[in-house]
Amino acid sequence: MVKGATVKGTAVKEPAAKNGQVKEGPVKPARKDTGVLVKDMKVSRSMRVFRVVNLAFLLVVVFLTVYPFLNILAQSFSSEGFINAGQVNLFPLGFNTETYQLILADPVFWRNYGNTVLYTVVATAISMVLTTSFAYAIAKKELKGRSVFIGIAVFTMFFNGGLIPNYVLITSLGMRDTLWAVVLPNAISVFNLLIMKSFFENMPRELEEAAAIDGLTQYGVLFKVVLPLSKAIVATMVLFYAVANWNSWFQAFLYLDNPDLFPVTIYLRNMIAGVTTAGSAGGTAENVGQIAANIQSVTIVLTVIPILCVYPFVQKYFFSGVMLGSVKE
Amino acid sequence: MAMRLEVPPEAVTADQPGSKEKPRNKPGGWKLAIKRDWRLYTLVLLPLAYFAIFRYLPMAGNVIAFRQFQPGGSIFGEKWVGLKYVTLFINDPSFWQAFQNTIILGVLTLLFCFPMPIIFALMLNELRSQKFKKFVQTVAYLPHFMSVVIIAGMILQNFSMTGTVNQIANTVFGTTVNFTQDAAWFRPMYISSEVWQTMGWGAILYLAALTRVDESLYEAARIDGANRWQQTWHVTLPAIRPTIITLLILNIGTFMAVGFEKILLIYNPLNYQTSDVISTYLYRVGLESSNFSYAAAIGMFESVIGLTLILSANAISKRLAGTSLW
Numbered sequence: 001m002v003k004g005a006t007v008k009g010t011a012v013k014e015p016a017a018k019n020g021q022v023k024e025g026p027v028k029p030a031r032k033d034t035g036v037l038v039k040d041m042k043v044s045r046s047m048r049v050f051r052v053v054n055l056a057f058l059l060v061v062v063f064l065t066v067y068p069f070l071n072i073l074a075q076s077f078s079s080e081g082f083i084n085a086g087q088v089n090l091f092p093l094g095f096n097t098e099t100y101q102l103i104l105a106d107p108v109f110w111r112n113y114g115n116t117v118l119y120t121v122v123a124t125a126i127s128m129v130l131t132t133s134f135a136y137a138i139a140k141k142e143l144k145g146r147s148v149f150i151g152i153a154v155f156t157m158f159f160n161g162g163l164i165p166n167y168v169l170i171t172s173l174g175m176r177d178t179l180w181a182v183v184l185p186n187a188i189s190v191f192n193l194l195i196m197k198s199f200f201e202n203m204p205r206e207l208e209e210a211a212a213i214d215g216l217t218q219y220g221v222l223f224k225v226v227l228p229l230s231k232a233i234v235a236t237m238v239l240f241y242a243v244a245n246w247n248s249w250f251q252a253f254l255y256l257d258n259p260d261l262f263p264v265t266i267y268l269r270n271m272i273a274g275v276t277t278a279g280s281a282g283g284t285a286e287n288v289g290q291i292a293a294n295i296q297s298v299t300i301v302l303t304v305i306p307i308l309c310v311y312p313f314v315q316k317y318f319f320s321g322v323m324l325g326s327v328k329e
Numbered sequence: 330m331a332m333r334l335e336v337p338p339e340a341v342t343a344d345q346p347g348s349k350e351k352p353r354n355k356p357g358g359w360k361l362a363i364k365r366d367w368r369l370y371t372l373v374l375l376p377l378a379y380f381a382i383f384r385y386l387p388m389a390g391n392v393i394a395f396r397q398f399q400p401g402g403s404i405f406g407e408k409w410v411g412l413k414y415v416t417l418f419i420n421d422p423s424f425w426q427a428f429q430n431t432i433i434l435g436v437l438t439l440l441f442c443f444p445m446p447i448i449f450a451l452m453l454n455e456l457r458s459q460k461f462k463k464f465v466q467t468v469a470y471l472p473h474f475m476s477v478v479i480i481a482g483m484i485l486q487n488f489s490m491t492g493t494v495n496q497i498a499n500t501v502f503g504t505t506v507n508f509t510q511d512a513a514w515f516r517p518m519y520i521s522s523e524v525w526q527t528m529g530w531g532a533i534l535y536l537a538a539l540t541r542v543d544e545s546l547y548e549a550a551r552i553d554g555a556n557r558w559q560q561t562w563h564v565t566l567p568a569i570r571p572t573i574i575t576l577l578i579l580n581i582g583t584f585m586a587v588g589f590e591k592i593l594l595i596y597n598p599l600n601y602q603t604s605d606v607i608s609t610y611l612y613r614v615g616l617e618s619s620n621f622s623y624a625a626a627i628g629m630f631e632s633v634i635g636l637t638l639i640l641s642a643n644a645i646s647k648r649l650a651g652t653s654l655w
Contacts, residue, residue: 130376162391247475273594304479315470
């Protein structure tokens with residue numbers, strides 16, 4: 001009888017409400033839920049079983065999610081003899097840090113790492129300028145032509161030119177082997193744009209109106225009133241873009257030929273591709289592949305570390321960003 | 330291209346773009362608008378230039394599918410050749426192989442990767458300890474933040490001859506399998522890694538929707554004698570139904586684009602038979618063999634199917650469920 005549609009308009013409830021009611025301490029499942037209803041008491045046994053199964057399942061999920069990371073970490077510190085024998089899983093065997101020293105002493109690795117930092121900073125800056133200005137303008141409901149601007153942006157989410165025309169375009173613009181080929185083509189993420197737009201839309205209008213009466217121009221309002229109040233969303237967007245840029249590889253892979261310009265993801269990609277080839281040659285190449293497995297693991301660990309360092313913040317901001325984007329006003 | 334990884338929730342907000350609500354008609358035309366808002370229009374200029382150059386120009390560039398293209402020449406090609414390249418790919422068995430693989434991987438992705446986040450979110454929702462819930466979420470989102478290159482490296486290592494999967498296979502069945510090169514194993518390898526990668530983050534929108542379920546509905550259901558399972562079935566699921574449908578439409582929309590970057594990184598000639606999808610095939614045809622027009626024809630075919638899929642999914646859901654993206 002309960003219709004889905006009826007739920008939509010209801011007020012936002014915090015999960016704590018439900019939880020507070022239900023809370024009893026996890027190890028005391030004898031009394032049920034609210035403990036009020038007879039029907040609930042009846043199923044308490046199956047409920048208990050369900051809770052245990054649920055918990056176990058989620059623990060398995062946690063383990064399976066983390067395992068590949070731990071495995072890579074273990075491999076990165078293992079010697080290739082043990083990797084070769086297929087014995088390394090959770091813990092390093094034949095502890096060795098030589099590979100780390102090897103990679104950390106490789107000037108190409110550092111140059112590529114530096115490129116990644118550079119591309120991330122430049123691309124994020126460009127993206128932020130474009131996204132913020134566009135989002136601010138299209139958030140103004142009275143702006144004439146607004147719906148056309150929004151349409152122009154949203155249409156690109158569902159239809160894109162495709163790989164080949166893009167490639168032809170970038171090449172003919174002379175962007176090959178330049179930083180621009182990496183930082184420009186994906187400068188605006190429409191997904192981020194829409195989140196920012198809905199943030200600006202939800203800002204109290206009175207603030208801006210008051211500022212306008214005080215004689216601020218629309219630029220002044222944006223820079224002196226709106227942006228200082230938008231630190232949270234700006235931080236969120238910076239993280240969104242920075243993580244995407246840090247992780248990106250395909251643009252660089254397509255348009256960069258000069259190894260001096262590669263980001264670290266391409267450094268890693270070439271290593272992986274090398275392993276695949278060595279492996280497919282079979283037989284004697286096997287050994288090469290396994291030594292490379294150790295080097296690969298080290299490179300993966302070194303690339304992942306910065307992401308892991310910012311992960312707690314990123315995760316928090318991403319979540320609130322997504323929530324923001326998903327809440328209908 | 331990275332679109333399918335990040336489960337865009339724009340759809341949920343997307344009531345404004347293209348909605349039926351007309352822009353309020355103001356007295357006075359463009360002249361007045363520009364006089365009043367010229368500063369806002371200057372803010373729009375650069376982004377519009379961006380969309381024109383990097384989004385719409387390539388769309389127009391698709392005409393090379395019907396024109397002869399000279400590398401280094403005009404991006405719109407040299408002269409019309411009609412449907413030459415279209416007939417070429419229609420008669421190309423490798424294309425149909427890739428087409429078939431795309432459909433199969435797309436269906437498998439929908440079948441396995443779409444429901445998992447829902448189930449995961451529901452299970453998380455049953456947890457009573459918020460701390461533990463937070464912990465599980467934090468861990469489960471992690472793969473989403475990894476570069477696809479890193480993911481690919483992990484897949485290849487875990488499935489390698491000496492990797493964990495083979496260690497288990499060896500212990501349990503006493504045999505090892507060359508997963509990364511055996512065509513028969515590509516799909517399981519791809520799908521399982523895809524589930525691993527997307528399950529946690531995919532749940533995020535469902536979790537958001539779950540926090541907005543009205544508590545009094547559960548109350549009412551309990552008074553009606555519904556047990557936990559019935560409450561899930563009759564209250565929780567209907568409540569998150571709009572989210573499910575929205576995400577389903579979006580998933581269908583990216584159906585044709587199945588994990589292009591990931592496949593490009595983990596496939597190899599030995600498993601093309603099952604691993605080669607339209608996007609990877611056109612990548613090889615276009616950029617490795619420099620048949621730009623031919624590849625553009627295939628690419629256009631792919632985009633048109635993608636657009637058709639999302640439009641029809643949207644129309645169907647609008648009619649049947651009353652939920653739609655626009």
